[in-house]
Each structure stands twice: as structure tokens, then as C-alpha cells.
Amino acid sequence: MPIAPGQWSFTRWTTIGQLEALQVNHPLFSARLFLQGAHLTHFAPSGHSNWLWVSESARYETGRAIRGGIPVCWPWFGEPAKNAPEVRRRIVAMKAHGFARTAVWKLEDVRESAQTVEISLSLDANRDFQGLWQGRCRALITFRFSATECQLALTTTNADSQALAFSQALHTYLPTPDIANTKILGLEGAHYIDTLDQWQAHTQNGPVTFSGETDRIYESDGPLRIVTPAGTQLVSSSGSDSTVVWNPGPEKSIRLSDFPTLGWQNMLCVETANAANDYQVLNQGQSHTLALRLGKE
Numbered sequence: 414m415p416i417a418p419g420q421w422s423f424t425r426w427t428t429i430g431q432l433e434a435l436q437v438n439h440p441l442f443s444a445r446l447f448l449q450g451a452h453l454t455h456f457a458p459s460g461h462s463n464w465l466w467v468s469e470s471a472r473y474e475t476g477r478a479i480r481g482g483i484p485v486c487w488p489w490f491g492e493p494a495k496n497a498p499e500v501r502r503r504i505v506a507m508k509a510h511g512f513a514r515t516a517v518w519k520l521e522d523v524r525e526s527a528q529t530v531e532i533s534l535s536l537d538a539n540r541d542f543q544g545l546w547q548g549r550c551r552a553l554i555t556f557r558f559s560a561t562e563c564q565l566a567l568t569t570t571n572a573d574s575q576a577l578a579f580s581q582a583l584h585t586y587l588p589t590p591d592i593a594n595t596k597i598l599g600l601e602g603a604h605y606i607d608t609l610d611q612w613q614a615h616t617q618n619g620p621v622t623f624s625g626e627t628d629r630i631y632e633s634d635g636p637l638r639i640v641t642p643a644g645t646q647l648v649s650s651s652g653s654d655s656t657v658v659w660n661p662g663p664e665k666s667i668r669l670s671d672f673p674t675l676g677w678q679n680m681l682c683v684e685t686a687n688a689a690n691d692y693q694v695l696n697q698g699q700s701h702t703l704a705l706r707l708g709k710e
């Protein structure tokens with residue numbers, strides 16, 4: 414059972430549209446976290462704007478993924494057919510990005526201090542999901558907010574007697590005043606798969622810049638700097654050797670759900686992942702943690 418409200422100093426239950434969320438109003442920062450999808454849509458140090466991009470067309474409806482923030486793509490990333498056979502053979506639902514982002518997670522804990530708030534939620538992927546996926550595992554995600562950082566850690570534990578192969582991503586949407594004057598530093602020389610070029614392998618030459626639809630899976634585990642005209646966002650990770658970089662560009666934006674036609678000019682996704690060949694395999698009882706740390710320069 415979730416901890417009864419009223420025991421918290423900075424955290425309150427709220428309802429946005431059809432969805433329940435935890436609203437954190439701490440003297441040093443604010444955050445909004447939905448039970449559906451364990452979906453973070455807002456984090457900002459006091460006096461600052463949201464570090465995350467959220468579509469102005471986003472809809473807050475039961476069973477519908479929220480466009481923006483940090484969707485949790487789990488227990489598979491991307492289209493099922495584009496996953497390794499060991500991952501693909503477990504997938505029943507032919508939809509992208511798994512089912513965690515539209516499932517209701519269980520609130521495990523809220524811990525508050527003068528400097529931080531930590532919130533943990535869990536999802537038991539058991540027989541209730543057998544129409545979507547053939548596996549039995551548990552996800553525990555912990556958010557840690559402070560005046561300078563937003564941290565996420567997603568731990569998957571295999572509860573099945575058989576080995577579990579899965580892929581995943583923390584699908585972070587970041588804002589920018591102008592995508593044409595935005596670049597990502599830290600991927601220079603990295604190999605990547607260009608999903609828009611028949612999934613061919615390429616090597617990154619210089620910073621990543623944007624001149625239209627971009628959808629790439631980079632081999633990378635290092636810290637990244639996202640330099641925009643409004644400032645520089647820092648993204649670092651652990652438990653991940655792949656980073657997905659995505660901007661839909663003008664054409665795909667028209668086809669995307671809950672996405673404003675010109676929204677592509679003011680956002681990019683830098684996704685901390687275990688995607689493509691970076692999928693994970695766990696034996697019974699083993700765990701893996703995918704962690705993300707957002708900061709500002």
C-alpha cells in the first residue's frame with residue numbers, strides 16, 4: 414500500500430487528467446512523477462524551467478503514453494522486430510517500447526530530507542502481462558532529486574527459472590530553443606546504427622548536429638553534453654553502452670501522436686539505453702541496473 418499522504422513534507426498526491434501523480438514541491442526543486450509508467454514529466458531546481466520537454470499536445474489518459482518527460486521503455490526497446498532474437502522471442506504485443514510506460518507502477522517509498530527527495534516504484538511483470546510478453550521479472554525504479562541533479566536508476570531482476578534477455582531505454586525528452594543550433598558533445602568517433610539508413614553502421618564525425626529527422630543508436634557509455642542556445646545539459650549513465658539520439662524532423666512530426674507540428678524544432682531525445690546489441694541477459698535471481706544522471710553545466 415502506498416504510504417498514507419500527510420506523512421510527507423514536500424510530496425503530495427495529485428490528479429492530472431485521468432492519471433495519479435506525485436507532485437514534489439521542495440524548497441530547492443520541484444518534480445512531477447506519474448504512477449502510470451513511473452513517468453517523470455517535470456524536474457526543475459527552484460527558479461528554473463523544466464529540464465524536460467513535454468508536448469503541449471500531451472494527453473493524460475489511462476493506458477496512453479505521455480508524450481515527453483522520461484518514458485520508461487521496458488522490457489523491450491523499439492520495434493519488436495528490431496530486437497535480437499533472444500529478446501524478440503518473448504514479445505507477444507507487436508508494439509514499440511514495451512508495456513511499462515502504460516502500466517500502473519506500485520509506490521514503494523518516499524524519502525525526504527532538507528536536500529533531497531527519493532521516490533521508488535516497482536512493477537511486477539508477471540502472468541498479468543502474459544498477453545504482451547512471456548517472462549517473469551520485476552522492475553524497481555528509484556528517482557533522486559536534488560538542487561543540482563535528477564537521477565534515475567532502473568533495476569530489473571529475473572524472477573524466472575529461465576534466462577531473461579531484454580532491452581530497455583530511459584527515453585529522455587530534452588528542450589531546446591532551436592534544434593538547428595543544438596549539438597551533442599561526447600559521441601565523436603562513436604559507431605552508430607542509422608535506423609533511417611537501413612540500420613547501416615556509421616561512425617560519428619564531430620559533434621552530433623541536427624538537420625532533419627535523426628534516429629540513431631550510438632555505441633556509447635561516456636558522459637554527454639547537450640549544448641543549446643539556452644545552456645548545456647549534462648547526461649551521464651551507468652549500466653548502458655548504447656545511447657539513442659532522436660529528433661523526428663518536420664515530416665515524422667506530422668505522423669506522431671500528441672506531438673505539435675513544429676515541436677521538432679524545440680526538442681531532442683537523448684536516451685540512456687540497452688538497445689540493439691547492448692541488450693541484457695539475466696539468469697534466475699540476477700539483476701541489472703540502468704542509471705541516468707541529469708545535470709546542468
Ligand code: TA6
Pocket residue numbers: 478491509510584628657659669670682684
Ligand atoms: O527512440 C527513438 C524512437 O524509437 C523513434 O523511432 C520514435 O518512434 C520514438 O522512439 C518515439 O516512439 P513513440 O512510440 O513514443 O512514438
